[in-house]
Amino acid sequence: MNYNLQMxxxxxxxxxxxxxxxxxxxxATAKGTMLAFTTENSRTKSKDADSKATKDGTVRTPGQSEVEISATSxxxxxxxxxxxxxxxxxxxxIVEVWEVNLEEKGTGTNKFKSRYFQGYLTEVELSSDADENVEVSLKFGINGAGVVGDATVTTExxxxAAYVFKDTTQGA
Known part of the structure; x- marks a missing residue:
């Protein structure tokens, strides 16, 4: 009997x-920076495909994949x-973007599994509801598909990214 362990x-x-x-x-002078007070990030990968009718049925030809990353804070x-x-x-x-999974350790100190991208910021939106905080939404159009590797994420x-436990003693 086979089980789907992914469940x-x-x-x-x-x-x-x-x-x-x-x-x-x-x-040369700056490190990767997280947006303060991030509420949401997303990465979308899509690929269009052209279809051609033939006597034997439709034949699809895939195009190039496109990647878009968005961030809201x-x-x-x-x-x-x-x-x-x-x-x-x-x-x-050009803007560099690292997508880092802090749940998956990489090889080395403060290294985590990551995807690295380069692309252009294509949209900036500031929204300011009278009863809410000002929200910034960013969209990035990525060149290529990105590369998988390990990224360094400092303790700071x-x-x-998350609260870190602090003891009750002075200086902790």
Whole structure:
């Protein structure tokens, strides 16, 4: 008898799949940065296919895959990174994006399974409901399909992704 063991697998918490961003031209001086107060991230991969009618039936020819990444966060006071990203959109600067699964350790200290992408910020939306916080939505059009590897996520960056237990003693 065969069992589908996938049914019994643990799931990954949304808080543990994090995205870091960096404007490529700043790679020598800046590290990947998480958006503060992120509420949602998504990655969509799609592929169109052309169809051609033949005497034997339809033949489909797949096109190239396209990847889009989106991020939504609450705007924090004094945030300069969102402004830098908006400038990158205006200047057609390439942005690096890391999708990191903090539930899956990689090889080495502070290394986690990751996907790395490069692309362009294609949309910035600020929404400001009178009764809510200002929300920032970003969309990135990715070049290619991305590459799988291990990314370094510092302890500080990991703390941004989730609360870390602190003891009650002084200095903890």
């Amino acid at each position: 019994f697998a643990e799931t990954v918490s949304g808080k543990k799949l994090v995205y870091l961003f960096r404007i490529l031209k700043n790679a 609450l705007l924090s006071k004094g945030d300069t990174f969102v402004s830098q990203l908006e400038d990158a959109l205006d200047n057609d600067d 960056q990991q703390k941004m």
